[in-house]
Amino acid sequence: MTLVLEPIADPAAPLARRNPVAKLGAALLFSAPLIATLDPLTPALALAVELGVLPFFGVRYGVLARRAWPLTLAAAGILVTMVLFAADRTGAHLVAVGPFDITTGVVAGALGLVLRVFAVALPGIIVFATTDPTDLADALVQNAKAPARFAIGALAAFRLIPLLTEEWQMLSLARRARGIDAGRNPLAKLRLFTSTAFALLVGALRRGGRLATAMDARGFDSTTPRTYARRQHFTGADVALVVGAGVLGAAALTTSVLTGFFNPILG
Amino acid sequence: MAEVLLRDFGWRHAGRRSWAVRGVDLRIRHGERVLLLGPSGAGKSTLLAALAGLLPEDSGEAEGTVEIDGLDPRKARDGVGLLFQDPQTQLVMARSGDDVAFGLENRGVPAGEIWPRVSDALDRVGFPYPITRGTSALSGGEQQRLALAGVLALRPGLVLLDEPTANLDPAGGELIREAIARAHDRDSTLIVVEHRVAEALPLIDRVVVLAPGGGVAADGAPEVVFAGHGPSLAEQGVWVPGYPLPRHPAVAAPGDDLVRAHAAAFRHRLTEVSMTARGGEVLAVTGPNGAGKSTLALLLGGLLAPTAGRIEAFGEARPPHKWRAAHLTSRIGSVFQSPEHQFVTSRVADELALGPRRLGRSPAQVSATVDDLLARLRLTALAGANPHTLSGGEARRLSVATALATAPRLLVLDEPTFGQDRRTWIELVALLAALRDEGHGIVAVTHDEAFVTSLADRVHPLGVPAPPPLPRLRP
Numbered sequence: 001m002t003l004v005l006e007p008i009a010d011p012a013a014p015l016a017r018r019n020p021v022a023k024l025g026a027a028l029l030f031s032a033p034l035i036a037t038l039d040p041l042t043p044a045l046a047l048a049v050e051l052g053v054l055p056f057f058g059v060r061y062g063v064l065a066r067r068a069w070p071l072t073l074a075a076a077g078i079l080v081t082m083v084l085f086a087a088d089r090t091g092a093h094l095v096a097v098g099p100f101d102i103t104t105g106v107v108a109g110a111l112g113l114v115l116r117v118f119a120v121a122l123p124g125i126i127v128f129a130t131t132d133p134t135d136l137a138d139a140l141v142q143n144a145k146a147p148a149r150f151a152i153g154a155l156a157a158f159r160l161i162p163l164l165t166e167e168w169q170m171l172s173l174a175r176r177a178r179g180i181d182a183g184r185n186p187l188a189k190l191r192l193f194t195s196t197a198f199a200l201l202v203g204a205l206r207r208g209g210r211l212a213t214a215m216d217a218r219g220f221d222s223t224t225p226r227t228y229a230r231r232q233h234f235t236g237a238d239v240a241l242v243v244g245a246g247v248l249g250a251a252a253l254t255t256s257v258l259t260g261f262f263n264p265i266l267g
Numbered sequence: 268m269a270e271v272l273l274r275d276f277g278w279r280h281a282g283r284r285s286w287a288v289r290g291v292d293l294r295i296r297h298g299e300r301v302l303l304l305g306p307s308g309a310g311k312s313t314l315l316a317a318l319a320g321l322l323p324e325d326s327g328e329a330e331g332t333v334e335i336d337g338l339d340p341r342k343a344r345d346g347v348g349l350l351f352q353d354p355q356t357q358l359v360m361a362r363s364g365d366d367v368a369f370g371l372e373n374r375g376v377p378a379g380e381i382w383p384r385v386s387d388a389l390d391r392v393g394f395p396y397p398i399t400r401g402t403s404a405l406s407g408g409e410q411q412r413l414a415l416a417g418v419l420a421l422r423p424g425l426v427l428l429d430e431p432t433a434n435l436d437p438a439g440g441e442l443i444r445e446a447i448a449r450a451h452d453r454d455s456t457l458i459v460v461e462h463r464v465a466e467a468l469p470l471i472d473r474v475v476v477l478a479p480g481g482g483v484a485a486d487g488a489p490e491v492v493f494a495g496h497g498p499s500l501a502e503q504g505v506w507v508p509g510y511p512l513p514r515h516p517a518v519a520a521p522g523d524d525l526v527r528a529h530a531a532a533f534r535h536r537l538t539e540v541s542m543t544a545r546g547g548e549v550l551a552v553t554g555p556n557g558a559g560k561s562t563l564a565l566l567l568g569g570l571l572a573p574t575a576g577r578i579e580a581f582g583e584a585r586p587p588h589k590w591r592a593a594h595l596t597s598r599i600g601s602v603f604q605s606p607e608h609q610f611v612t613s614r615v616a617d618e619l620a621l622g623p624r625r626l627g628r629s630p631a632q633v634s635a636t637v638d639d640l641l642a643r644l645r646l647t648a649l650a651g652a653n654p655h656t657l658s659g660g661e662a663r664r665l666s667v668a669t670a671l672a673t674a675p676r677l678l679v680l681d682e683p684t685f686g687q688d689r690r691t692w693i694e695l696v697a698l699l700a701a702l703r704d705e706g707h708g709i710v711a712v713t714h715d716e717a718f719v720t721s722l723a724d725r726v727h728p729l730g731v732p733a734p735p736p737l738p739r740l741r742p
Contacts, residue, residue: 132361133361134360134361134362134365152359152369155359155360155361156359156360159358159359159360159361159402159403160355160356162403163355170603170605170608171608173565173570173571173603174603174608174609175592175611176570176592176595177568177570177592177595177596177600177601177603177609177670178592178596178609178611178621178622178669179592179593179595179596179621179622179625179626179673180592180611180621180625181591181592181593183591195611199611203607207355207356210351210353210356210357211356211357211359213321213351214351214356214357214359215359215369216321217319217321217348217349217351218348218359218369218370218373218417218418218421219344219345219370219373219374219421220369220373222344222345222373222374222375224373224374224375225375226372226373226375227371227372227375227376227377227378227381228372228378229365229368229371229372229378229381229382229385230365230368231378
């Protein structure tokens with residue numbers, strides 16, 4: 001088990017270089033209208049836009065597919081659930097899977113949901129795939145006026161995450177060395193998992209406490225206003241990215257309203 | 268510029284009955300370089316925390332006064348830098364340069380001055396990489412060097428070092444001592460806590476010894492202090508140079524083969540090894556960092572499966588990593604480098620009872636084993652204590668005792684003497700020698716040359732030198 005946290009994009013790509021706060025804002029603005037509707041057209045249009053701008057973020061399609069693969073699991077889950085439990089079985093009958101009648105209504109509903117999952121999740125994936133965590137924390141503090149105590153503190157904690165993998169392995173091996181194993185008993189397995197997880201948590205808290213003390217020893221709790229070693233700028237191009245994302249999101253929604261596909265989630 | 272003045276200083280942590288440190292009268296002048304000594308529990312780390320202004324008023328009770336240049340240390344923090352033991356938990360940022368800049372940002376140093384000061388601090392400690400180097404890609408010694416650069420970049424008038432090499436292997440320790448020696452300038456005062464005296468001596472010009480019951484036991488030039496107090500310090504566990512260590516050669520020839528590795532390897536971590544561990548013999552596995560010593564210990568201990576080759580143990584058809592855990596503990600006991608990983612209960616006595624209980628021993632047998640081990644490892648007074656509250660030496664003794672509780676023929680230890688004071692070291696080596704003479708096999712992965720000299724009957728060196736570091740490029 002390894003955690004992939006580093007950006008995977010070409011950092012020189014025109015949109016990857018934008019301010020992290022601008023990218024985050026753009027992603028939120030673009031996905032927000034998608035939440036409003038259940039039709040398949042709006043997310044389909046949004047997905048087309050997202051895949052279209054991908055090269056400008058310096059992310060290759062193959063790399064994205066590898067990063068986004070858990071989404072396909074979610075999509076498969078939705079398909080199965082919809083086929084089994086969809087209440088709306090209107091439309092022309094297509095095929096029967098055992099006792100379940102698959103109709104065009106079922107297919108449209110499932111397709112809409114799957115597209116929505118992809119369309120809503122992709123902007124977030126693109127932002128984190130193209131953003132260095134340090135840059136994000138810097139931009140949050142400098143451009144979004146987030147408290148440094150929170151943003152830099154979270155960043156420092158984030159750095160300790162990969163250590164947990166190693167720690168988990170050591171704790172598991174140490175338990176075996178102490179004569180504790182679960183064999184094939186699922187209940188014992190659960191108990192062992194819980195106790196190892198608890199030990200991991202206790203260790204993480206202890207380590208976090210030491211890190212906090214060390215940070216304060218270097219003046220993190222000082223009342224002097226912080227200065228910034230790495231400057232994050234919010235430029236006209238960043239404004240354009242945010243505005244552009246808002247306009248494109250709204251355009252997708254408008255198209256679906258005008259073409260009569262719009263199916264509001266409320267009412 | 269920093270002068271430290273303590274008058275009858277004492278500190279008791281909230282909720283504790285005894286004082287962590289008490290009755291300390293001390294004046295340290297500007298530019299002095301002081302080694303602070305004392306047995307474990309004498310309050311060295313608490314004293315450093317007090318000087319660093321890291322003891323909030325509401326976290327305990329103070330006595331007497333402590334001043335840095337006439338100020339309460341909590342108000343003098345901008346002028347004090349503290350380097351901790353563990354490099355992992357003092358690095359904040361993902362990139363080396365950013366980490367050094369972190370303290371400068373906190374102190375509000377103007378942006379234009381930050382990077383020249385980062386570069387200067389990295390040069391002073393001899394950091395060999397570009398500033399963009401990832402902090403997680405550094406070795407322990409390199410990380411500690413970087414942490415020292417982070418402290419020095421703030422140009423503190425008082426530099427405090429709390430056992431800066433305790434978590435490092437010898438090569439890493441050498442790196443950091445070299446960095447301290449080259450980076451320290453006469454403009455700052457230095458206070459070091461370090462129980463390996465020989466290694467700290469080149470860095471210091473004065474020794475202060477805290478007495479276990481409170482107060483200062485000795486104070487003066489190193490040669491004067493060690494001439495007068497050498498034997499008592501050595502007795503208390505301080506590694507005073509010039510005091511010989513006992514040797515324990517084997518009294519009989521090695522016995523039967525217990526565990527054999529046949530061309531065993533582990534992907535990315537250990538290249539092919541063939542070796543045998545025998546009863547009545549201490550086998551030391553040595554080698555540089557990254558050679559896979561700890562991985563080999565896990566393979567021999569039946570905790571990991573080799574990715575190539577095989578491990579054969581006690582003549583059984585199944586390899587040890589496939590044995591049930593309880594069966595494994597009755598044959599092979601493993602002691603990890605960090606004792607805390609192995610503690611699973613909340614009482615010392617329960618830790619010892621766990622193994623025999625899982626082997627299905629009767630309550631009478633279990634309690635006999637527990638009492639015997641408590642006495643043998645001087646833990647009887649701590650039977651009801653929580654294992655996580657033990658001192659380093661106590662925790663090490665307990666982790667060895669837990670492995671012995673199931674009476675395994677083979678004991679596999681990973682850096683058993685690491686970070687131990689002299690007293691625990693001597694006890695541990697004597698215990699292992701006694702076990703060997705009873706016919707137990709002992710495999711110890713170690714960096715400790717004194718341990719090898721004193722106890723090892725055979726040495727198995729593992730190769731693979733680390734690649735040399737890249738030169739640091741100026742940005």
